[in-house]
Amino acid sequence: MARDRQLSIRARLTLIFVLAIAVILTFTGIALVNLVHRSLLSQAANQIDAVMEQTQMGFASASKVVDHQQVLTMQGDVVVQVTNAAGTRVWAASSAIANAPVLAKAVVDFSSGSGLGLRYLHSAATSSTLSELSSGQVASITTKRGQGLIFGYVYGGPIQHSVRVLLASLLISFPLLLLMSGGLIWLGIGLALAPVEAIRRRVDAIAAEDLTQRVPVTGGDDEIARMARTVNEMLARLESASRFQQEFVSNASHELRSPLTTLLATTERATGDPAHANWPEVADVIMREGRRLDGIIGDLFWLARHDENHVDIESVDVDVDFDDLLYEEASRVRSMSELNVDTSAVAPTRVLGDPTMMKRMIRNVVDNAMRYAQSELRFDSHYDGDDAVIVVSDDGDEGDGIDVGESARFFERFTRADAARTRQSGGTGLGLAIVTEIALRHGGSAQFVEVETGSRIELRVRRDGASNESKRT
Numbered sequence: 001m002a003r004d005r006q007l008s009i010r011a012r013l014t015l016i017f018v019l020a021i022a023v024i025l026t027f028t029g030i031a032l033v034n035l036v037h038r039s040l041l042s043q044a045a046n047q048i049d050a051v052m053e054q055t056q057m058g059f060a061s062a063s064k065v066v067d068h069q070q071v072l073t074m075q076g077d078v079v080v081q082v083t084n085a086a087g088t089r090v091w092a093a094s095s096a097i098a099n100a101p102v103l104a105k106a107v108v109d110f111s112s113g114s115g116l117g118l119r120y121l122h123s124a125a126t127s128s129t130l131s132e133l134s135s136g137q138v139a140s141i142t143t144k145r146g147q148g149l150i151f152g153y154v155y156g157g158p159i160q161h162s163v164r165v166l167l168a169s170l171l172i173s174f175p176l177l178l179l180m181s182g183g184l185i186w187l188g189i190g191l192a193l194a195p196v197e198a199i200r201r202r203v204d205a206i207a208a209e210d211l212t213q214r215v216p217v218t219g220g221d222d223e224i225a226r227m228a229r230t231v232n233e234m235l236a237r238l239e240s241a242s243r244f245q246q247e248f249v250s251n252a253s254h255e256l257r258s259p260l261t262t263l264l265a266t267t268e269r270a271t272g273d274p275a276h277a278n279w280p281e282v283a284d285v286i287m288r289e290g291r292r293l294d295g296i297i298g299d300l301f302w303l304a305r306h307d308e309n310h311v312d313i314e315s316v317d318v319d320v321d322f323d324d325l326l327y328e329e330a331s332r333v334r335s336m337s338e339l340n341v342d343t344s345a346v347a348p349t350r351v352l353g354d355p356t357m358m359k360r361m362i363r364n365v366v367d368n369a370m371r372y373a374q375s376e377l378r379f380d381s382h383y384d385g386d387d388a389v390i391v392v393s394d395d396g397d398e399g400d401g402i403d404v405g406e407s408a409r410f411f412e413r414f415t416r417a418d419a420a421r422t423r424q425s426g427g428t429g430l431g432l433a434i435v436t437e438i439a440l441r442h443g444g445s446a447q448f449v450e451v452e453t454g455s456r457i458e459l460r461v462r463r464d465g466a467s468n469e470s471k472r473t
Contacts, residue, residue: 010189018182025177029170036166040159044077044135051078056141057152059092065144071098079133079155085147096155100129106138106149114139118151134159195224211239256296259289283333302434318360322349322390326379329366339373345380351388351463353442358461360378361438362390364431365446365457369394372455387444387460396454435459 007015055072059082070092071404072080079094087105097103103126109117118138120130133153141150195218202215214235266285270277323346330341351358369377373394380391435457436446443462448455 002006003096010186013189014182014186017185017195022174022178023175026090027464029174033163033170035135035167038164040162041135044159045137047076047078048135048137051075052137052150052152055080055082055092059141062144065143069093069098071095074155077154077156077158078431079153081151081153082141082143083143083149085149087149091143091145091148094155096132097129101131102140103123103129103153104136105153116149118142132156137321148181149219177237187220192224195228199224199228203231203235206235211235213244226414228424256293259292261297262289296430301429315469318352318355320351320355322351322358322362322381323347324360324389325359326381326390329362330377333366333370333377335338337370339370340376342376342378345378345391347382347387349381349383349390351442351461353461357374357438361435361459364435365390365392365459367458368425368431369457370457372396374454378466383461383463386463390450390459390461391456392459393456394454 049203054075062201069090070082072092072094076097079096080092080102081090081094081097081103082092083090083102087102090100090102093100102121104118104120106116107119108115110118114137116138118136120126120136122130132155135154137152139150141148147428199215202213202416206213214232215228217232220224265288266282270279270282326345326346327343327397330343333341353451364447368376369392376395378391378393380389380393382389432446439459439461441454445461446457446459448457
């Protein structure tokens with residue numbers, strides 16, 4: 001339930017960006033207010049210094065002693081008050097505070113330039129005037145009446161007023177900026193994610209029965225374009241896998257139907273007229289077709305496990321002698337046929353790998369050669385650099401050599417060299433497919449080599465047992 005109520009990516013990104021902008025604007029506003037306040041204070045201090053200096057010059061140039069309180073002209077927002085050294089009597093003051101009593105007392109302050117600081121005198125008589133003052137300074141002054149103190153203030157609160165106006169402006173403008181930014185971000189993310197949504201809709205519309213469709217690819221080489229190309233490549237692989245699966249199931253069904261049809265037809269004829277049936281021949285057909293079914297099922301099971309990566313290679317520390325396997329196959333061929341087997345080119349050849357797979361690989365190649373041999377098979381094994389090479393040749397029919405340019409298809413599943421051959425000579429079409437899978441798993445290859453008569457298969461396996469899978473990782 002909580003997952004269903006989760007915000008969309010567009011909403012989450014918009015919220016994140018708006019929050020980030022809000023944090024940035026907040027810190028920016030605080031820094032701006034602080035900067036403006038400091039700037040106003042510095043400007044006010046300079047103005048006070050200038051007015052105080054001008055006032056001191058005025059008193060220094062006075063020609064006579066004035067016993068009464070003088071009223072000084074107001075200069076901008078700065079007011080001054082001149083008192084005696086004791087700070088008990090006002091000698092002069094700006095017009096805005098002419099009637100005010102002594103407003104502050106001088107104290108020692110080594111942090112100021114004059115060495116003096118001020119402390120406001122709060123009372124009923126000064127409260128109304130002090131509320132209008134800010135940023136005060138004090139210094140000594142020499143007058144005709146003797147040493148005194150001059151106090152300078154900013155009058156009327158212009159600094160606080162400016163800061164309040166700035167704060168009000170920020171409080172009004174920041175929400176508007178956030179609202180505008182949120183809208184622009186929402187629209188921008190929507191435009192950026194529009195191709196993704198188009199890809200999602202197209203993938204959602206592609207049915208499993210029609211994997212030929214592809215998602216639209218935008219121009220350029222950005223993340224969206226790369227994702228679209230990746231999705232199309234995935235769809236192409238799915239289409240290829242689906243087509244391969246359909247062909248595999250169709251071919252497997254066809255291969256299994258043939259021996260089953262033969263078994264059913266043979267048993268039906270024999271049971272229809274048991275008295276005249278040739279039971280030895282029936283038993284021979286059942287055994288032959290049963291072995292064929294067992295071989296097909298075994299090959300299909302091996303390929304299925306290989307496709308699922310469930311065929312495990314034994315430890316690479318296992319030594320496999322190809323020469324021993326070839327001599328064993330030569331003995332088997334001689335015992336079950338009239339073919340001559342030439343093993344003169346077999347040399348000691350040892351590799352690291354899975355002995356069961358290696359034996360099956362060589363057995364399948366030899367069985368394939370036996371089907372097309374006329375009188376002789378030739379075995380060869382030797383080293384070629386880092387590879388061990390095994391060659392199995394048959395003499396075949398006169399002028400019936402394999403077209404090497406077209407031979408790669410013979411290693412595909414359910415492919416025969418001659419579609420018109422009988423089931424007895426044509427095999428299941430899986431043997432060479434298993435051969436090439438085993439060779440690849442051991443870092444090697446399987447291919448036909450050009451010869452004038454017959455056929456020749458060359459197998460290559462790495463001597464150190466390194467597989468293609470290990471090299472890729």
